[in-house]
Amino acid sequence: MTQIIKNIVIINPGMPPEEGWVMIEGDEVIKTGSGTPKEQADLVTDGGGGWLLPGFVNTHGHAGSSLLRGAGDDMPLHDWLKNVMWPNEKRFDKSMVEAAGNLALAEMIKSGTTSFLDMYHLHMGEFAEEIDRAGLKALLGRGMIGFGSSEEQKGKLSEAENLAAEWHMKGNGRIRIGIMPHAPYTCPPDFMLKAADLAAANNLLFHTHCAETSEETEEHIKRYGRHPVDHLNDLGIFDLNVLLAHAVHISPAHMDLFAEKNTAVSHNPKSNLKLGSGIAPAAEMMRRGVNVTIGTDSTASNNTLDMVEEMRMAAMLHKGSEENPAATAAEDIFKAATVKGASALQFPDTGKISPGWKADLILVDTSSPHLTPAFSERAVSHIVYAMKSTDIKSVWIHGSQVMKNRELLTLDEERVLFEADKQAQKLL
Numbered sequence: 001m002t003q004i005i006k007n008i009v010i011i012n013p014g015m016p017p018e019e020g021w022v023m024i025e026g027d028e029v030i031k032t033g034s035g036t037p038k039e040q041a042d043l044v045t046d047g048g049g050g051w052l053l054p055g056f057v058n059t060h061g062h063a064g065s066s067l068l069r070g071a072g073d074d075m076p077l078h079d080w081l082k083n084v085m086w087p088n089e090k091r092f093d094k095s096m097v098e099a100a101g102n103l104a105l106a107e108m109i110k111s112g113t114t115s116f117l118d119m120y121h122l123h124m125g126e127f128a129e130e131i132d133r134a135g136l137k138a139l140l141g142r143g144m145i146g147f148g149s150s151e152e153q154k155g156k157l158s159e160a161e162n163l164a165a166e167w168h169m170k171g172n173g174r175i176r177i178g179i180m181p182h183a184p185y186t187c188p189p190d191f192m193l194k195a196a197d198l199a200a201a202n203n204l205l206f207h208t209h210c211a212e213t214s215e216e217t218e219e220h221i222k223r224y225g226r227h228p229v230d231h232l233n234d235l236g237i238f239d240l241n242v243l244l245a246h247a248v249h250i251s252p253a254h255m256d257l258f259a260e261k262n263t264a265v266s267h268n269p270k271s272n273l274k275l276g277s278g279i280a281p282a283a284e285m286m287r288r289g290v291n292v293t294i295g296t297d298s299t300a301s302n303n304t305l306d307m308v309e310e311m312r313m314a315a316m317l318h319k320g321s322e323e324n325p326a327a328t329a330a331e332d333i334f335k336a337a338t339v340k341g342a343s344a345l346q347f348p349d350t351g352k353i354s355p356g357w358k359a360d361l362i363l364v365d366t367s368s369p370h371l372t373p374a375f376s377e378r379a380v381s382h383i384v385y386a387m388k389s390t391d392i393k394s395v396w397i398h399g400s401q402v403m404k405n406r407e408l409l410t411l412d413e414e415r416v417l418f419e420a421d422k423q424a425q426k427l428l
Contacts, residue, residue, distance in 0.1 A: 006021040010353050055113065060245040061298055066107075067103070085300060097126070104299070109402055116139075118138055127140065128167045134402065137350070137398070139178050139346065141163075142156065180206075184210060185228070204241075205242070213248070229257070238263050242261070247267075259288050266293050266344070286332060311337050314336070364393070
């Protein structure tokens with residue numbers, strides 16, 4: 001099917017705004033133009049003068065824990081994990097994980113996320129099916145804690161490998177699989193090496209939490225005599241395609257290592273602040289050439305999956321912490337939330353609105369007071385510093401519309417909310 005979205009302003013990262021139209025065939029953009037289109041299409045959508053952006057890319061999350069939103073506020077990370085997250089997650093059944101996953105998908109679509117990474121340890125194959133039905137793009141991994149018997153460790157690695165065999169590059173390439181050991185402090189070196197071997201053998205992304213808290217980092221140094229980043233480097237991990245979550249407590253030398261090794265980082269500012277983990281040196285990493293992307297982490301630690309909020313926090317935080325208003329630029333944050341995030345998740349044709357790129361699009365209504373004056377020259381500034389997720393009216397992923405005028409088209413929102421509340425009752 002051929003589609004045209006007309007009467008829009010195309011806002012691309014790193015490019016001047018363009019008033020005009022977009023033509024889509026199948027799952028990709030085939031043409032853009034200025035003015036009024038003369039081409040014919042099977043379906044024409046009038047954008048009402050709104051801004052058409054590439055969809056946001058959320059590079060770190062745990063959708064399966066979405067029912068724990070607000071369950072463990074105002075606690076340090078390790079207390080929160082040991083006393084809230086892990087005990088509750090032991091009680092999760094398939095219905096609870098399914099409800100949590102669908103809740104996350106609905107929240108992401110409604111706030112403009114079209115691609116995301118998810119690390120979780122329960123029912124990931126079933127979650128892949130839900131993602132496929134809902135039409136989103138995802139890079140998924142079986143989250144693995146490397147303690148336990150050798151048989152338990154082998155079982156987790158087998159589950160990760162089986163997930164890749166079943167789902168990698170499925171759904172017209174919308175679903176990809178990575179290898180995701182939880183963190184250096186929960187995965188001994190031997191287990192990390194086995195996970196690395198699995199990633200290398202299957203050419204899959206390697207994703208792990210790293211240096212999230214000072215406590216975790218100091219404990220790793222006491223145990224192994226090495227900072228976790230240095231230890232991962234000693235193990236050869238950074239010779240793989242790697243995306244690290246957090247990287248809060250790192251040195252300039254670590255940043256240079258990431259730049260040299262093309263290791264990407266998922267910056268999760270709200271989760272890091274809420275858990276008291278610290279402030280990742282994201283602005284300095286950007287200056288040193290690291291591919292810094294943006295993630296929300298889970299609703300249990302954030303407490304939203306709203307990439308609009310996350311962009312704004314990422315933009316503002318470093319200006320204040322460095323006492324430098326030029327520490328971050330709106331354009332760089334917009335890139336981190338779109339094309340750079342897509343690159344980190346190995347979706348190379350995602351994150352721009354251009355011929356040959358996937359049609360992952362969000363349409364923003366600019367008629368609100370907080371987006372006025374809606375000069376296109378100020379669009380990126382408004383997107384990062386003023387926009388609300390409720391300004392996003394319609395969403396397309398791979399050319400298929402998944403939200404129209406704030407109504408979800410591939411999920412029954414009323415049922416999703418009902419099931420989430422119903423399943424969460426089991427935890428009370």
